[in-house]
Amino acid sequence: MIFGVLGVVNFSHGACYMLGAMIAAILLRDTGMTFWVALVVVPLVMFLIGVLMERLLVQWLLKLDPLYNFLLTFGLTLFTVDLVKRQYGVSSLAYPVPAGLGGRVSLGSVELSVYQIFAAAFSVLVCVVVWLVLTKTRVGMIVRASTEDAERSRALGINVARWVTPVFGFGIALAGLAGVLAAPTRSVNADMGSFFVIILFAIVVIGGLGSILGAVVAGFLVGLVEAYGQGYVGQFSQVLIFVLMALVILFRPAGLFGREEAA
Amino acid sequence: MTEKRTAATGSTLELSGLSAWYGEARVLSDVDLTVAPGEVVTLVGRNGAGKTTLLRSVMGLHRQVQGSVSWDGTDLGKASPDKRARAGIGWVPDDRGIYSTLSVAENLQLPPVTGSDAWSVEQVYEQFPVLHERRDFPGTKLSGGEQQMLAIARVLRMGSRLLLLDEPSEGLAPVIVQRIGEIIRQIKDQGVSVLLVEQNVKFASTVADRHYLLAQGRVVESLDNDSFQERTTELLEYLGM
Structure with a gap:
């Protein structure tokens, strides 16, 4: 915002x-x-x-x-x-x-x-x-x-x-x-904020820069991935967040709810 | 349609010696131009002649300018775009400028009301029933013609006394262009002035009182609608349109 x-x-x-x-x-x-x-x-x-x-x-x-x-x-x-x-x-x-x-x-x-x-x-x-x-x-x-x-x-x-x-x-x-x-x-x-920003960065990229709904949805998505990841793969769960981010960027470069920049 | 057929509050737009640049490139040179209250004036010229830049300079969106833009008798100087808008200048950009994140109704109600002759929302809906039907749709879900109506209605609801219309007929079906012509004549009757950028010369000659011909950033001719119609072919050839 x-x-x-x-x-x-x-x-x-x-x-x-x-x-x-x-x-x-x-x-x-x-x-x-x-x-x-x-x-x-x-x-x-x-x-x-x-x-x-x-x-x-x-x-x-x-x-x-x-x-x-x-x-x-x-x-x-x-x-x-x-x-x-x-x-x-x-x-x-x-x-x-x-x-x-x-x-x-x-x-x-x-x-x-x-x-x-x-x-x-x-x-x-x-x-x-x-x-x-x-x-x-x-x-x-x-x-x-x-x-x-x-x-x-x-x-x-x-x-x-x-x-x-x-x-x-x-x-x-x-x-x-x-x-x-x-x-x-x-x-x-x-130091408690340093990892927070990285997660936040992932959420914003996944949701789409400037999209409010995108940020909310991506927030839940990242939360889920991290929580389930912790259960199944332990420490590796934080990597999963970025795997998710990479996948999203691959298929929707502007993020899930982002607008494509007009040329 | 409005009861108040205001003899216009007497606001005149006057550009004198207006020049504009993009970096080193000069796109307008010493333009003198006036739009009297209730007058419809067009700017005719081919692409790149500086028409849009001229409108943007009047709105204060293009800042690299010299010369003066005065409105209502006062030099606008470095006044910000929002100040100019609140002084009664209404901007209808060539892309129509409809917000996709706002509904049709919100698009209409976003700008502050600035003039005493502002249309009410009911008046807008009565005049453009389709906007009422689609009032809860996202603004950009409208067709091109409907978006153009919305963009014009939006500044009328603000109560703007001068409309800067940038190619309102572009890409629209003839019947819609005709409708836009009707709207322009109607608001002119209410004392609102219009500065119209238009490539569609035929359309321009059905609504305008006077025309300025622009070539390479200069006004090469200024003439009333009758002589414009008489000499259309010759003038267009001269402009290379």
Whole structure:
């Protein structure tokens, strides 16, 4: 979405995901902020960070080749990761499963933790809300139109530039939210985002750059491949994701739901 | 069809000494051109004469320009395309510019309403029943002619007082071209001005008041519709069309 509306390739989602988890963990340690409060506060903080990033850095490179912003956000990622390492070390911070969501349940033959079910349901809820905003509101309509063709939208009287900052901030906020959600299930440390970005990259390529539905479908697909892969081939499952990606590119170079670039 | 047969709010488009470049290549040279309120003016010329660039420059989409574009008495200077659109200039690009990710109804309702004479959605549907029938379809599922209607209806719903139409008849069946001619005459009656780029000279002469002939980025002749019709063959030969 960010790519479509702004023409920015944002490579910093992994770092923002990590920051989201780190901020939640630090707030818990230092202020005792509970998971539920963090679920609201962290995305807000991340939104502000996103807005600052866009205003201070990203916007200056918008007129140039998207490659420059790719490099910028990649650089920011390395910078943020090292900054966090310097400040908090490489060891993980503890983030307990929130009260009331502990325990496990078995569904048929699989046993899942209550928290995993909660996280999955919450993610679906967030997806549905984002989808509703995109399809049912005027803001969503403007975002879709500008994703498809920003120049044309400007020529139809839409101040596309005004939407760039909030949409960018929103993307960063979502990455932060994902970090908070992941915190209780993973080790929270500076490197937790690095593999995430690679997976994200695969999801975007499989789904088609700039396609919202594509990203959702590819997300589930990649999740399934990884989960089943882990069951059958263990460590090899991450390779499977890229086998899937290669297959998709082979048959549909623009991704499952991507539009072919007009010549 | 609208009750308000506005004697037009008096908005004139005036280009003076407009030149445009693509890098080193000069594609427009010192173009002077006016479109008075309620006037339909065509730009005639072969491919590459600079017609589309001229429209894009008026819209502020082509930035490598010199000279002035004034609208409503004010120089548009470096005003952004969205500002120009909100000032009442409606853009109907040659590819029609229909969004595939938006439904027909959304395509229609996307642009902000900018003028007091803006058509309501009901008015649009009454005038173009097919758009009402297909309102929930993705915009690009319409036929070429329907997409052209939608593109024109979209800027009328904005309340644009000047339409920049880039080859509206291109690739359409004669009966649809005829329908587009009717629409142009109808909006002209409402005081809306039209700057029309057209290769189809026969069609141009059925709707236009005046014509500018463009060759290699220069206006080589400017004439009213009567003399245009009299001299059509000679002029087309001169332009190499």
